[in-house]
Structures are given as structure tokens and as C-alpha cells.
Amino acid sequence: MADFGKKVDEATDGEKPQILGVVALAVDRDGNTLLSHASGKTSLKPDAPPISPSSVLVLASCTKLLTSLASLRLVQAGTLALDDPALIETYLPELWHLDVLTSAPGEDLKTAKREKPITLRQLLTHSSGSSYDVLDPRLMDWRSARGEPPMAFAGELPGAITTPALFQPGEGWAYGGNLDWAGLLVERVSGLTLGAFLRREVFDVVGCDARVGFDRREVAGEQGVVQTVTNWEDGSLVDYPWPPAQLKSHRGGGGLDCSAENYVKVLADLIAVEPKILSKDTLALLFAPQFSEGSKPLAALRAASPVFTSMTGALTGSLSLASINHALGGLLITEDNPELGKSAGTMAWGGAFNCLWFANREAGIAGFYGSSMFPPGENRSSELMGTFVKEVWSKAGAKGKL
Template sequence: MMADFKASVDSTTAGPDPEILGVVLLAVDGGGKEILAHSSGFTSLDPDANTIDKHSIFRLASCTKLITAIALLRLLSLPPFQPQDIQSALDDPALITTHLPELAALDVITSPPGSRMLTYSSRTQPPTLRHLLTHTSGVGYDIIDPRLRAWRKNRGERTMTLHGPLPEAVATPLIFQPGEGWAYGGGLDWVGVFVERVCGRKFGVWLREEVFQVVGCDGGIGFAREEVEGEVVMVVTKGKGGGGLKEHRVKEQEPGVERGGGGLFSSAANFAMILADIISPAPKLLSPSIADLLFIPQLTLSSPSLSSLQASASIFRSMSGPLMPENDVESINHALGGMVVTKDNEALGKSKGTMTWGGAFNCMWFANRDRGVAGFYGSSMFPPGDEGSGALMGGFLREVWGRIGEVED
């Protein structure tokens, strides 16, 4: 089985006209032992490019969000907070008004998408940290929602989601009342700002000292490209008309901007260390009970938030592959760390409880604390949802589940 899968990966990333520049596939158990490790392809389109491997550096994009969620839960489990009160802290609006007053002051856009005139109302309830982690706060992305683009235009501004300063880049009006919808947005950017203001250190410093060093990461992870140790894999895209791959230029972040929603660089090896820890029976970053909390579905049945999430299932389809059955959007929910699968899938077996998310450059991670398995798919393809990348992600998941099934048997 593995030989066939490796051949499929190699055929996609090798040859005179590869479909994908290079990929790294790394799955681990809770002790960090490799269950599956394979890499294929190169780090750039240069004729003398290096072979890609698990130490090559990828732009995580939205895969950053998991690490930010872990960082917040770790912060809330340390003094002056009390670990036993972490659930209360996640729902305490006073933490938002105290540390994120800009967010607390935002109104809600009431005009429907496509409206020429924007209308607003005051909030009926405050946003919370739980809302920010689960994309139910009403915080959107101005590059996605046309009303937020119109709001920027009315102010003589360009979209700021990806490249503006924080918190200004995500300080746009809410697109629904907190807790009454689901929309992919900048909630985790706000969480990064919250962590920074509470701990009194730059967010990147907090991550290095309280997350990366705790699990043993090397220098191949961080916010600033020039400070990350290792070669950053070139982002590529497909040429028009089947013209092969070409470089996709990525605008770098302004110095000092550290986005909890999408700014990190990391090797597969470092990301896998973090994944291994959150599925470990004795995690270092969080207590076992808080690590369990990271995976628990947060959206209640029949709620507008869950309905909105399920209506957005197409966002997750390319990265979740066989985790989410084709015609069963009811099998997904949102946990504190990412999308979570709530039903086993016959195509994989025991997959219930698997949490997953992806990024704009076709990276993807998954973790299942009950099964003790996690994995990272590293790639640098743009745009998100690339068909070939999605096929390899699906094959990766099937291969991993086949291997852990063999171990159980």
C-alpha cells in the first residue's frame, strides 16, 4: 500500500513537468514516533534546487491558527489565570473589554451582502475568546466579505486582512452578532493580540518561549522569514493553459507584524512536534484535560453557528478529503483548535474526533487525540484548494489510517 502511495506522490512532484513542486508528509504518534514519513520534489524551480525534506520551511498561512489556539489555552492555564476556570475565562466578556477594547467597540453590519448602502446596529452581546477561536465572533475577512470591502472603500482604504498592521487589519465591523453565525475571519489575529497584551511580550517571543522551546522545536519556526533557520520553499502556481509551474510572488509581512491567524513559517518536523504533544497522554504544553478541551466540538446542534459552518463545507472539502463524507456536512463541527469530525467515516474507519485545518498554500494538518495520531502535509502551492494537492492530502490520510489500523490489528 505504501509503495503505491509513494509512487503516486513521486509521479506528481517529479519529471520534466511536475504538477506540484514538492511535498513533505509526516505523521506521528503521541510520543513523536514517525508513523509515516515521505518527501518528494524540490524547494524551488531553480535547476540546482535542493531536495525538499522535513526540515524545509513552509509558509503555514492559516495552519498558524492551531498554534495560536494552543498558545491562548496555555496562557489561560498559567498565573494569574486558574486552570480550573479556563472555561469561564473563554466566556468572560470582561477579558475582551479590558484587553481588546477596539474589538469590544465594534458595531455590527446589518445590510445583506450586495447592498449599496451599509447599515449598522449595536451589539446585543459581547464577543468572547471562545467566539474568536471558533469563528463565531462576527469578525470577518475584508478580502472575503463584500460588505467589509465596501466599508474599507468608503474610508478610502484598501483591504488589510493579509498585510495591514494589527489590530487595524481586523478591526472591521462585525458581520453578525457574536455567537449567531459562523464566518471565516480574523478571530485568531485578535487572539494573538490578546496574548501579547496580557503576557507583556511580543507574540512571537511568547510562542518561542512558551510553545516552541517547550516541545523542543529548533530554529526552523517563527514569524520573520529572515529569522527562521532553513530554506523557505518557493510558492508556485500553475501557468495558464497547462504551462507548467511558475513562481507565485508572496508579499512579505511588514516588520514586527505577527499574525496569529496566518503568519508563521515552519518545517514539517517542528509542526509535527507540536502535533505530537497535543495528542500525547502527558502533554507538555497543556494539561491532559485542557488538551482534551482543544478537541471538543463547540457549536451546539441546530444553532445558527453550526448551520453556517456546515453551509461553508466547501471551504474544508479539499483539505479534509476522506475525513468528511461527500454528502454529509452534518459530520463536522468546530473545536477550539480547528474543524472537528463528529462521525466515523467508513472510508477510513475510526476517524471521529479528528481535528484538522489547512492553509492558503495547501499545507494541512490533522490530529486525533483518541487514536494517538497526527500528521502534517507540507506544500507551497497556490491557490488554496488545488485539485492535485487535495488528492495527495486524501491519499495521505488514507495511508495513515491504513497504517494505524494495521498496528491495532
Template sequence: MVDIEKIIDKAIADQDIPGCVLTATNRDGSFTYSRAFGTRSLHPDHDQSPLKTNTVMWIASCTKLMTAICALQLVEQGKLTLDDPIYNIVPELKDHPILEGFSKDGNPILKPHKNPITLKLLLTHSSGLTYAAMHPLTIQLLAYQGKEPPMDSKLLDRFSCPLVYEPGTQWAYSSGIDYAGLMVERVSGLTLEEYMRKNLWEPLGIKDMTFFLSKRPDMQARLADMSKRDPETGKAVKTDGRQPYMTADRGEVEDCMGGQGVFATPEEYMKILHGVLTTDENEKILKKDSVEKLFSPYLGDQSTVLLNKYLEVKMINDAMGGTPTSVKKSYALGGLLVLGDVNGDKNFRGGSMFWGGLPNLSWFVDRKTGLCGLYAGQVIPPGDAKCSELNSRFQEAMYERYHKQRGVSPNL
């Protein structure tokens, strides 16, 4: 059996990570695991008290699942649709051009997009949008403009780069879910934080989540420091650099960024994952039909091929759950979807969904096995191989323990 505690303790002693929080549970709560390891900071002048399950972390793209749930709630109410053009709600994207490439003299070639952008395309990263610092075309555009990747305070300014393909024809990790969050705000008349608090956090008994730490000094006092991987020594070390959730001048953003903006504790985020795992029974946050939509693969053939091609790159695969590349993936409204069993039924079952956050957080929801879990840390850069390996061992240990508790051989 995997001795996950010894593995994590050794990783901390070897300075592979400063610490992490591991937590998992099943549908009825009869199986639970929750433990914190290591310290809040590697900075000698900062709080080096032990990490706890209620330590606050920037959960980055773990926000995306919550935004998708909120959007689906509004689809249930008839206030949003998955397949209609979004321009009556987000007119700013109606004339958003596609960056087709660059001319011989280096000038950008822009053309209008023809296929309509829909909420479904936004949620599945197939709208044509991308993050400016993550696609070769937009990186080249920034160089042409002599600009750094945008770190603006306002959502529409931060995510303003052109499309990089015709909507619905390819796949690229994107700001689409940030725009989905903007749609939630505009049709509900609430900020995304207000909407989440009323319709997601409070129904699940969640108190320690926010987009704005300045409004929650109690949470800010429990914030873990970010650490980085030293490229020379391979060790985890302190970092004093500007964090990705900050603006260019290290200030706080003004808007709720639905794709990356939430700060939370691991124990509170687990309530989201357990809520997703059980809402097909209790319909507390989504109706049964909406849960099926959340977990359904929506990519076309070409987009699926491109997504799986991306996942052949180890760093990208490590950032997206680190599952074997031999198992085909698609993208659902709530996250990445495995289309077949991983290691038989010793790990993820087909139809399981997972994603994570930039500082090497990773979550999974396996409805067939009835298990969900979270590896939570604060280490950059994303796609860190050591964190990915620890996450894989954590998942393996949880499946082993869960099957053992149930008296079921994982080989059956």
C-alpha cells in the same frame, strides 16, 4: 494498499505539484513516516534543490493551533477566561460595529453589536469578525471604499473590517485567532513569538519556527518558493507575485499574526501535532482538562448548520481538510472537528481535529486512533483540488500502514 510514493512521484512528473513533505506518527512513536518529494522551487533562476523535511515553509493558518494552545495555557493560569468579555484586554473591539448591509443608495449600514465578544468566540470563528477579502459584505465594503484588501504591517490595521453578524450567532472564517494572539501578548507582557518560544516551542524541542524570517537568516536560506496553479494548463508553475504573508509593498509585517504568521519546517510542526496528541498523558503543553476543551465542539445549532453549509462548497471543503460532507462537522478551540467516523475506522475517527494553511498544508490529530499527520506544500490558491486529493491519499495510506503495523484490520 495505497502506494503513496508512486502517487506523489506521478503528481510531480505530471507537474501537478512541485513537491511536498509528508509526515505522520502515533502516540509512542512506534509508527513514523517522514518523506520529502520534489524540489524547493519551479523558478529557473532559484534554488531547485530537493525538498527536505527541514525545508522552511510559510505554514499560514497552521499557526492558529499554536495560538489556541497558548491562549488555553493562560486560561489555566487564570490570566484569561473563555467566556468573559474581552474588552478589558482588547478595548479596540468594544465599539466594533456590525456591517448589516447597504442602503438603496449604496451606503454601508452599521450598527453596534450587543452580544459580548469572548475568547471562545474568537477561537471558534464565531465572534462576528471575518477576513475582509472572504465575506460578501466586506468585499462590497472594500469596493464602496475603493480599497484593496488590507495588507498592513500592524495587526490592528490589517484586521480592521467591521463585524458581519452578531457575536455568537453564526460562523465565518476570521481574524479572531489573530486577536486571540494579541490577547496572549497583552496579558503575558511578551510578544507572541517570545511567548511561544518559552511556553510551547522550547518544551517540545522546537528550534526552527519564527514569525520573522529577517531575524532567522538560517531559516530564510532554506525557504521553499511558492508555486501557483496555472488556470489554463492546470499545471503548477512559478509565481513572482506578492505573497500573502507580505505587506502591500512586499515588506515584512511588524506584528506577530497569531492566525497566519509563522514560518516553520514540517518536521518541527509535527512536534506540535505530536505534542497535542500526547499532552493528555504527559501534560507537557496543556493539562488534561484543557485538552478536552481544545477538542470539544462549541458551535451553537445555527452556527453548526452554517459551517456545514460552507463545507458543501468543494473549494472550501478542500481547504478545510477535504473530508466527506456526509460527516457532520463542528468547530473546537483548536480546529475543525469531525463528529462521526470517516469511512468507518479506516480514516479519521469521530472527535478528530484538523485544519491547515493557505498554501495547501493540512494536518490532523486523531486521538482515538492515536495518529497525527501533516501534508505540507507551498501551492496557491488555497483549496486546490489536486493538493486536496493528494492529501486524502496520504491520509488513507497512513491509516492503512498504521493498522497493518499493529496487525489490526481496519474493518474491525
């Protein structure tokens, strides 16, 4: 088995590191640590402190899981329902009244009225039709025709995600602002900001400290978040500021900053024998496959493998598409990976800066790999994440956990 720690140390060491810093943690259902390693620095400054499990990272799309949990807390309480379109019509009228694109790329833009209802279940599984404007040329043309720049990651809500749908609800899969909409739904139903709701209903429940939230100044203090970086042409690391603009909106699809140790506290609860955030029945719902075989959303998801492999390649890169589905909290692996062993039932997703989380309630293991390296799927990061995942499964197996 390759030594994950040694590889990370090599990648983050020296005058010209390949990656700025990495922190990785994994636990089992009994609360035991399977792996803990941190290597590298928190910024490009010569005197930057070392990265650690308490360093605050830019979560980007790893935020989505937390918004799913917030939504399911309200479902569990009976305040929201997964399949009640009236909730969307009442609380998200901006989304409810959007049209659906009918033109193909390169054609004059054409839209039609939405014919099918939108539900929270579709938002949590990216099957509502909503997509990020930067991911579809037709949405970019739509923005341009309105004299607007791309706003997916640099605009306030709801305007940043208020674009025509790519398909009728429930008839496809498209990665986009669905969890931002779900976060807005949580806010409007609860009367709290998403950050305040998550603090009360998720973070405090599992004992997270102040190093998680949407207000970067409060979360990271003077030290700030781990600097987000990318590779320059000569292989050196350069600054990659994120987000592109300082936003007031609490974006449920990608706005949280969080330390690795806080994120793992949440993941640990998802696999715990006696969970606190969600009941066992609701957790079973969280991890259940949502798309039936032969359905349009499942076919579209599997056709979008470049999207999900850039986020979860360490877990899904060697799997057949037949083993891919979607849960209410992320991508779902439904068959064992021969390279890992018992991995069916693993739910996972990632973030733009090569962060990766996974949780398998049946196997009782969960882990988080955190870094600040853009773009997602960057080669060296993907290699390290793959080594991390394999070592976690190996350690779990050696301890008789699998």
C-alpha cells in the same frame, strides 16, 4: 491501498512538475513514525535543493492552531478565561467597539451597535462575527468607502482586521481574523510578542529548533522558505510571493513559517500519553465540540462547507454535514469516516498553500502534509492529501493502533 509516496514522486518529478514539493509526516501516540516522505524541490531554480522535513514552509492558516494553544496556555494558567468578555473589552478595545453590519450584499451599507459580548471562546471558534474583508463584498465596500484597499493579508495589526462584524457575537460562523485577535490578546496580556510567547510556552516545551517563527530571515536564513507557487494557464508552475507585503505584526491567524518536523513535534504532544504543552484536562477541552446541535454557529459552519472542504477536504469531503463541528483548535469530525475507519474525534485544519494538519487524541495519531501550492483545494494537491490521510489510517490500523 494507493502508494502515497509513488504518487507524490510522480507529481513532483520531471521537467514540468505538477507540484513543486511535498513533505508529509505522521506519528502515533507512542512517538513512532507512521509515515515520512519528501519529494520535489524547494524552489523553481534549476539547482534548488530537494525539499525535506527540515525545509521551512509558509504555514498560512496552519498558524491558527498554534495561536489556540498559546491562548489555552494562558487559560490553563488562570490568566485568561474563555467566557469573560471583560478581557476583550480591556485588552482588545478596537474589537470591542466595532459595529455590526445589518445591510445585505448590494444594499447601502448599514451598521448597528453590537448587542452581545465577545469572548475568547468565540474568537477561537470563528463565531465572534469577525471576517476577512476579502471574503465578504460588504466588507470590501466598507474598505472602498474609506478609501482603503483590502487589508486582510497585507496590512499590519490591528488595522488589517478592524472591520465591522458580520453578525452579533455567537450568532453565526465566519472565517476571518479571529485568531489574529486572539494572538493580539496573548501579546497584550503576556507582555511578549506572540512569537516570543510561542517560543517559550510551546516550541521550547516540545524541543522545536529555530526553524519556526514569524521572522522569516531568522527562521529560514539565506535559503529562505520553500517557494510559494501556483499553476499558470499552460500548467507550468510560477512564483506566487507570500505574504503580499513584509509585515512586522506577528499574525496569529497566518504569519508563521515552520518546518514540517517542528510542526509534527507539536502535533505529537497533542496526542501523547503524557502531554507537555497542555494538561490532559485542557486537551480534552481543546478537542471538545463547541457548537450545540441546532445552534446558529453550527448551522452557519455547515453552510460554509466550501470554506472548510478547501482546507480539510482530504478528511471531510465524503462526510455528511452532520459529522462536522468546531473545536477550540480547528474543525472537528464527530463521526467515523467509512473510508478511514476510526476517525471520530479528529481535529484538523489547513493553510492556503495546501498544507494540512490533523490530530486524533482518542486514536492516537497525528499528521502533517506540507506543500507550497496555491490555491487551497487545488485538485492535484487535494488528491495527494486524500491519499496521505488514507495511508496514515491504514498504517495505524495495520500496527494495531486503531
